[in-house]
Amino acid sequence: MTPKNKAIFLDRDGVLNEEIGTYVWQPEKFSIIPGVPESLARLKAAGYLLIVVTNQAGIAKKLYTATEVRACHAKLQAACNDVIDALYFSDAHPSVSESILRKPNSGMLEKAVARFNLDVAQCWIVGDRLRDMEAGANIGVRGILVGEEDTTFAPHVADLRAATALILKAV
Numbered sequence: 001m002t003p004k005n006k007a008i009f010l011d012r013d014g015v016l017n018e019e020i021g022t023y024v025w026q027p028e029k030f031s032i033i034p035g036v037p038e039s040l041a042r043l044k045a046a047g048y049l050l051i052v053v054t055n056q057a058g059i060a061k062k063l064y065t066a067t068e069v070r071a072c073h074a075k076l077q078a079a080c081n082d083v084i085d086a087l088y089f090s091d092a093h094p095s096v097s098e099s100i101l102r103k104p105n106s107g108m109l110e111k112a113v114a115r116f117n118l119d120v121a122q123c124w125i126v127g128d129r130l131r132d133m134e135a136g137a138n139i140g141v142r143g144i145l146v147g148e149e150d151t152t153f154a155p156h157v158a159d160l161r162a163a164t165a166l167i168l169k170a171v
């Protein structure tokens, strides 16, 4: 089948919800960053599927469970008008178990490429860590870094709102 769909891969913590410096799994501490619902709506209107890809190593460390991750994702969807098409999380941590799903590996993205028949050349990944950029680059997906990371990676913008402007302006 010829790839025909396009998507935005979204890291979660620090892109969609506030980075709190530790694992966030309680819905009451899961705080959505201003501008995120509107940015996702704009990307969706431009024809992009929206796919969250998040490392949740706290599961491997037994700090919280997949059920709690899903509760946060339900809050995210509710705040964003259910606009997200899929949410993948990797529960692995190298101290417990290796996984091809855990970024900077690309397993979560590859699953979505197969499931949604994506053309990677039309996709982007937005993340706040270089490992997000690496996960995209591994399979030919362009990256936009957001946030405070001290790096020379480009493009590097403030937040998802700015990343959205960049994507919608690109040919």
Ligand SMILES: [Mg+2]
Residues within 6 Å of the ligand: 011, 012, 013, 014, 015, 127, 128, 129
């Ligand atoms: Mg992050």
